[in-house]
Amino acid sequence: MSGDHSTLGAFLRSRRDRLTPAQAGIAPFPGPRRVPGLRKEELAVLAGLSPDHYSRIEQGRQSTISDQLVASLARALQLDEFERTHLRDLAAPPPRRRTGGPEASQRADPGLLRILTALDHVPALLLGRRGVVLARNRLLAAALGTGMEPGSSFTRWLFLDPGARERIVNWADFAAAAVGAMRYELGRRPGDDRLAREVEELRRADPDVERWWDDHGVTDRTSVTKHIAHPTAGPLAFGIEAVVLPHDPDQRLVVYTVEPDSPTARVLPLLAGWGPDQWMCEPPLTS
Numbered sequence: 618m619s620g621d622h623s624t625l626g627a628f629l630r631s632r633r634d635r636l637t638p639a640q641a642g643i644a645p646f647p648g649p650r651r652v653p654g655l656r657k658e659e660l661a662v663l664a665g666l667s668p669d670h671y672s673r674i675e676q677g678r679q680s681t682i683s684d685q686l687v688a689s690l691a692r693a694l695q696l697d698e699f700e701r702t703h704l705r706d707l708a709a710p711p712p713r714r715r716t717g718g719p720e721a722s723q724r725a726d727p728g729l730l731r732i733l734t735a736l737d738h739v740p741a742l743l744l745g746r747r748g749v750v751l752a753r754n755r756l757l758a759a760a761l762g763t764g765m766e767p768g769s770s771f772t773r774w775l776f777l778d779p780g781a782r783e784r785i786v787n788w789a790d791f792a793a794a795a796v797g798a799m800r801y802e803l804g805r806r807p808g809d810d811r812l813a814r815e816v817e818e819l820r821r822a823d824p825d826v827e828r829w830w831d832d833h834g835v836t837d838r839t840s841v842t843k844h845i846a847h848p849t850a851g852p853l854a855f856g857i858e859a860v861v862l863p864h865d866p867d868q869r870l871v872v873y874t875v876e877p878d879s880p881t882a883r884v885l886p887l888l889a890g891w892g893p894d895q896w897m898c899e900p901p902l903t904s
Contacts, residue, residue, distance in 0.1 A: 624804075625682075625707040626675045631833035632694045633660050641695070663693035682708040699801060703835040706804040725751040726862060729870045738885065740855070740873035747802070747812050748772030748795075751868065759888045760845055760853060760873065772799065776819050776826060786844035786852070789825070796829040797836035804835070805866075843873070850888050853881045 634654040638645040646659055655663075661671035666689070673679040674686075687708050691701040723745045733741050733752055740760045742753035748771045758765050762784050763774060775781050775795055782788045799819075803812055820827045845853040855873035862868070875882040 623677050624807075625704075626677050628704065628707055628833050629675050629690065629694070632696065632700065633657070636694060641693070660690075660693055664689040699835050703801055703804045706807075723749070723751065723867070726865055726868050729860070729862065729868060732860070732870060736872060737889070739875060741871065742771070743868060743870050744771055746806075746867045747809075747815060748775075748799075756885065756889050757873070760847065760855075762848075772815070772819075776823050784845055784847075786846050787842070791841055791843055791857075792825065793829045793834070794836050794841045796826055797834045800830065800833065801835040847888070850884045851880075853884070854879070855881065 634652060636654045638655060638659060641655060641659070641663055643659060643663065646656060650656070657671055657675065658668045661668045664671065664686075666686075670679075674682065674690075684705075687701075687705050691704055694700075696704060725743055725745075729743055730752055733743055733754060736754060737756070740754065740757035742757045742765065743751040745751045750765055750767050750769050750771055752767055753765050762780060763778070765771065765774070772795060775792060785791055799812070799816055803809065803816065806812065816830070820830055841857045843855045843857050845855070847853050855875060858872050858874055860870040860872065875885065
């Protein structure tokens with residue numbers, strides 16, 4: 618399998634740096650340490666490789682990387698589910714799409730859209746590629762204090778609109794997870810030049826994005842708690858959950874869940890009347 622070996626090497630180094638010999642269950646190799654985590658030689662032993670073999674992989678000099686080798690490295694580095702998937706994507710990314718031609722338009726999945734329209738009691742939105750809003754309901758707009766019109770970018774609002782930082786109390790936690798989701802998506806779609814340009818734009822515009830991107834963390838953006846400071850309804854707390862259909866992983870229904878009988882749950886019926894409309898969805902989007 619051939620892949621983006623420079624990105625692969627950077628990811629492996631970042632995961633190696635965060636894992637100490639003690640955490641890996643081995644005694645440190647003798648001699649002075651110049652890295653915060655595992656040495657290359659230590660990781661090689663854990664993965665069942667020779668030091669030279671592992672060095673070739675991390676330095677991008679390994680032309681092919683087998684599934685078995687990816688599994689060995691993931692096990693040695695104690696990667697979670699999404700990091701393992703990301704490592705596989707980097708080792709064998711899908712073919713780059715041809716540039717220059719128009720990208721196929723993205724239409725909201727009818728099944729996810731039906732679920733969205735039925736979720737009138739909690740905020741919800743449907744996101745497509747690159748965080749583009751395909752649809753959202755009234756409570757979502759009311760909770761976030763923005764129209765979030767279909768065709769707009771949720772990711773750009775999160776990082777470039779000052780109102781996002783004011784409204785989301787734990788903005789840093791949520792934004793860091795969003796950066797991890799962008800890296801995860803770019804690993805799945807390495808030929809997406811537009812996504813790569815948007816990432817570079819955000820890195821230039823926000824030092825937080827640059828710092829989180831350089832950390833090489835990945836996530837699918839699920840199960841992130843969001844605290845919102847609403848100017849009228851007061852503090853709101855939501856559990857963010859995402860639904861992805863197997864046949865279209867490029868769309869995700871994001872639902873803001875609440876604890877039953879919580880202050881947030883009690884105020885949501887009032888908040889529902891403050892959004893601009895019940896739900897919004899556009900025809901197919903070319904993004």
